[in-house]
Amino acid sequence: MQFINSIRQYGIFLAFLLICCFLSYASSQFLTLSNWTIIITQVSINALLAFGVTFVIIAGGIDLSVGSILAVAGVVAALLASPPDLPLIVPIFGGLLAGLVFGLLNGLIITKSKIAPFIVTLGIMTIGRGLALILSNGRPISNLSDSFNFIGGGDIFGIPFPIIVLVIVFIISYLLLKNTVFGRYVYAIGGNEQAAWASGINVNKIKMAVYALCGTLAGLAGILLTSRITTGQPNAGAGFELDAIAAAIIGGTSTSGGTGTIAGTLIGALLIGVINNGLDLLNVSSYYQQVIMGAIIIGAVLLDSWNQKRMAS
Amino acid sequence: MSIILEFSNISKSFSGNRVIDNISLQIEKGKVHTLMGENGAGKSTLMKILVGLLQPDEGEILLEGEVISGLSVHAILGKGIAMIHQEILMVPDLSVAQNIFLGKESHRFSWLNESEINTKSKRILADLKLDISPKIKVKNLSIADRQMVEIAKAISNKAKVIIMDEPTSVLSDTEVKTLFQIIEKLKSEGVAIIYISHKMEEIFQISDTLAVLRDGKLISTQKASELNSNSLISLMVGREISEIFPESKTEMGRTLISVRNLSKKGVFSNINFEVKAGQVLGLAGLVGAGRSEIARAIAGLDKYDSGIIELEGLEVPINSPSDAIELGIGFVSEDRKALGFIPQMNIRENISLSSLKSFSKLGFVDTDSETKSTQVVFEDLKVKARGLGQKVISLSGGNQQKVVIGKVLMSNPKVIILDEPTRGIDVGAKFEIYKLINTLKAKGLAIILISSEMPEILGLCDRILVLSKGKQKVILPKSEASQEKIMQYAVH
Numbered sequence: 003m004q005f006i007n008s009i010r011q012y013g014i015f016l017a018f019l020l021i022c023c024f025l026s027y028a029s030s031q032f033l034t035l036s037n038w039t040i041i042i043t044q045v046s047i048n049a050l051l052a053f054g055v056t057f058v059i060i061a062g063g064i065d066l067s068v069g070s071i072l073a074v075a076g077v078v079a080a081l082l083a084s085p086p087d088l089p090l091i092v093p094i095f096g097g098l099l100a101g102l103v104f105g106l107l108n109g110l111i112i113t114k115s116k117i118a119p120f121i122v123t124l125g126i127m128t129i130g131r132g133l134a135l136i137l138s139n140g141r142p143i144s145n146l147s148d149s150f151n152f153i154g155g156g157d158i159f160g161i162p163f164p165i166i167v168l169v170i171v172f173i174i175s176y177l178l179l180k181n182t183v184f185g186r187y188v189y190a191i192g193g194n195e196q197a198a199w200a201s202g203i204n205v206n207k208i209k210m211a212v213y214a215l216c217g218t219l220a221g222l223a224g225i226l227l228t229s230r231i232t233t234g235q236p237n238a239g240a241g242f243e244l245d246a247i248a249a250a251i252i253g254g255t256s257t258s259g260g261t262g263t264i265a266g267t268l269i270g271a272l273l274i275g276v277i278n279n280g281l282d283l284l285n286v287s288s289y290y291q292q293v294i295m296g297a298i299i300i301g302a303v304l305l306d307s308w309n310q311k312r313m314a315s
Numbered sequence: 316m317s318i319i320l321e322f323s324n325i326s327k328s329f330s331g332n333r334v335i336d337n338i339s340l341q342i343e344k345g346k347v348h349t350l351m352g353e354n355g356a357g358k359s360t361l362m363k364i365l366v367g368l369l370q371p372d373e374g375e376i377l378l379e380g381e382v383i384s385g386l387s388v389h390a391i392l393g394k395g396i397a398m399i400h401q402e403i404l405m406v407p408d409l410s411v412a413q414n415i416f417l418g419k420e421s422h423r424f425s426w427l428n429e430s431e432i433n434t435k436s437k438r439i440l441a442d443l444k445l446d447i448s449p450k451i452k453v454k455n456l457s458i459a460d461r462q463m464v465e466i467a468k469a470i471s472n473k474a475k476v477i478i479m480d481e482p483t484s485v486l487s488d489t490e491v492k493t494l495f496q497i498i499e500k501l502k503s504e505g506v507a508i509i510y511i512s513h514k515m516e517e518i519f520q521i522s523d524t525l526a527v528l529r530d531g532k533l534i535s536t537q538k539a540s541e542l543n544s545n546s547l548i549s550l551m552v553g554r555e556i557s558e559i560f561p562e563s564k565t566e567m568g569r570t571l572i573s574v575r576n577l578s579k580k581g582v583f584s585n586i587n588f589e590v591k592a593g594q595v596l597g598l599a600g601l602v603g604a605g606r607s608e609i610a611r612a613i614a615g616l617d618k619y620d621s622g623i624i625e626l627e628g629l630e631v632p633i634n635s636p637s638d639a640i641e642l643g644i645g646f647v648s649e650d651r652k653a654l655g656f657i658p659q660m661n662i663r664e665n666i667s668l669s670s671l672k673s674f675s676k677l678g679f680v681d682t683d684s685e686t687k688s689t690q691v692v693f694e695d696l697k698v699k700a701r702g703l704g705q706k707v708i709s710l711s712g713g714n715q716q717k718v719v720i721g722k723v724l725m726s727n728p729k730v731i732i733l734d735e736p737t738r739g740i741d742v743g744a745k746f747e748i749y750k751l752i753n754t755l756k757a758k759g760l761a762i763i764l765i766s767s768e769m770p771e772i773l774g775l776c777d778r779i780l781v782l783s784k785g786k787q788k789v790i791l792p793k794s795e796a797s798q799e800k801i802m803q804y805a806v807h
Contacts, residue, residue, distance in 0.1 A: 177679075181679050181680060181682075182675075182678045182679050182680065183671050183672060183675045183678055183679075183680055184678065186664065186668075186671055186680060187671075189657070189659070189660065189664075190657050190660065190664075190668060192659075193657035193658060193659040193660055194653075194656070194657045194658060196653050196654050197653065197654050197655055197656055197657055198657065198668070199635075199636060200614075200616060200636045200646070200648060200654045200655075201636070201640075201668045201669045201722065202636050202637035202639075202640035202641070202668075202669045202726070203637070203668070204635075204637060260657070260658075260659040260660075261659050
């Protein structure tokens with residue numbers, strides 16, 4: 003019984019290992035250090051967005067605006083990283099601040115107006131995209147400082163900088179959700195908002211913090227992406243919010259709130275990255291890749307609801 | 316005597332665990348058969364088997380001599396067995412008539428005939444002497460009226476057997492009277508009623524036969540007139556209950572909470588009382604008299620317009636539940652599911668929820684000290700569960716309630732407000748909660764108790780504040796209180 007339970011809990015992890023086994027059998031290039039460096043570097047942007055979105059979904063909300071926030075933050079950072087060369091801290095701080103402001107705006111409207119998060123973040127998504135285009139005059143911003151470009155393109159002892167950022171953010175998010183009072187309150191609010199409030203939790207404050215955190219992580223992802231492609235792209239990140247939500251859901255976060263883990267989301271993001279990479283290596287057309295990815299999302303949720311039914315009975 | 320329904324040697328096991336053990340029971344036409352038993356005794360499993368939600372492992376059920384076990388839920392409903400659920404299942408945005416005829420709408424070529432179902436519904440409702448318009452949306456009805464509509468729906472299905480699972484748990488005394496009148500009428504028309512309730516008083520008022528279940532077995536079937544409440548409880552729990560409400564003598568201390576001229580427009584006005592340490596104040600009145608609303612205002616869940624709340628002589632501002640909890644006011648809501656616990660969380664996480672900050676260092680939860688403290692409460696309250704790690708949603712109602720009370724006690728309240736603390740929980744757990752109230756009294760807490768069960772109010776409270784339509788009528792000391800006196804004040 004214990005064994006079956008643990009399989010259920012780690013089902014996604016097992017699926018991930020199985021797919022990795024299959025791909026290393028099917029393609030000799032798959033299980034190489036250089037390939038995995040590519041996979042994880044590519045996954046890092048989606049994982050950062052997905053960590054933030056995981057907090058939001060567990061708290062019973064949804065955030066569709068992370069892709070646009072990424073673009074705004076990227077454009078802001080690119081503008082600040084263009085000549086005259088300001089210290090590196092300025093574009094980083096500017097990008098993070100842009101993300102934070104948008105996250106707070108989401109949180110403020112959601113908690114004050116009681117409009118559904120889906121609607122609010124859909125609106126902010128459109129506003130954000132518009133602002134990114136306004137700030138950049140609709141054109142890519144290139145000619146960024148070398149120090150800024152290091153963030154996305156450089157490495158330390160051979161480890162790409164984005165991977166280092168990913169690991170640090172993963173550890174912080176993991177501890178924040180699992181071991182802090184804040185994390186516990188996030189679960190409580192998503193599980194039963196009314197009961198959490200009646201138990202003395204300041205629900206609005208926690209929700210504000212959750213959206214602010216999600217926005218800030220999207221800002222960080224924007225800085226990383228801008229630096230990696232050495233260009234501030236106002237059109238960057240379109241559709242990324244759906245990949246981030248998919249990573250969280252594949253990783254076991256329930257869209258009805260109250261359950262989910264950061265480790266699960268990381269596996270979800272890695273699974274998406276590995277499958278895309280593997281299908282590339284196997285020369286599967288990107289059209290088919292989309293079909294497969296959609297099937298995996300539905301499959302993961304089916305598996306989850308099937309598990310929950312069995313747990314309930 | 317004519318038997319309409321017969322359970323014959325029914326057994327049912329879940330993963331090797333016998334939850335229904337060889338039960339044989341006969342149900343007569345035009346009689347009320349009450350099923351009694353603690354939660355987990357097998358009442359609801361037996362009813363699920365009857366309506367076809369579960370299949371028996373052994374035995375069969377016969378309706379008028381015809382085997383119906385094994386049929387689908389829909390087929391059994393069609394045979395005339397209807398269930399009025401504890402949690403009312405209706406479509407809130409449809410009208411009363413649309414709900415009554417849901418699934419059997421009259422139509423011509425798929426074109427709905429609204430006026431016909433409205434007329435038919437009107438006739439059924441009038442037959443039941445109910446003043447409910449068939450055109451009103453169900454979401455605009457009171458819970459009591461919704462239940463009446465469910466009964467109307469069962470009648471429209473030409474039900475021969477109607478199962479009522481704790482129908483009065485959401486009703487006020489006058490509404491219960493209406494329900495009982497309807498039951499009498501159904502009886503006279505030959506409908507058999509299977510009644511499930513935990514409320515002693517009404518069981519003896521309404522039942523013809525009492526069947527007691529314990530651990531999946533049928534312990535006894537007797538005429539209601541042959542039993543009294545003490546002998547019935549003994550049958551249910553399998554041991555003698557010497558005293559339902561243990562006498563408790565406690566020294567009263569200083570005044571912990573006083574409420575002055577508390578008012579909320581259209582809800583309650585000019586409420587004045589104080590509660591001393593070691594004292595229980597009861598709030599009595601009909602449903603809608605403003606009892607829960609006063610409790611919610613003191614606990615910070617609702618705003619009030621004017622008046623003063625004083626704790627130990629100091630006026631305190633209460634604007635949110637967290638204010639109230641920090642000041643030492645604990646609140647156990649009548650709606651356990653909506654306001655009591657977080658279903659996805661386990662027992663430990665639920666018990667510590669209101670006091671989590673006291674187990675944390677620099678924002679991190681110290682799980683060791685959290686576990687230690689919650690374990691003490693868990694054991695003190697005798698929560699029946701596998702351990703602190705069990706999810707609260709999987710506990711019985713009584714144990715869920717203990718977890719909710721445990722959470723409130725964890726935040727060290729000086730004043731505790733209990734709103735219908737024994738609603739929907741079994742007799743055994745009820746007694747434990749009565750004992751707990753006396754323990755809290757002895758510890759010097761001030762307790763405000765709201766209950767619709769008169770014996771609880773009379774048995775547990777030192778003083779009883781009677782409300783009628785939001786107005787405070789009187790505060791009776793225990794020595795002067797009686798059911799008649801309270802009702803007299805409550806209805807005026």
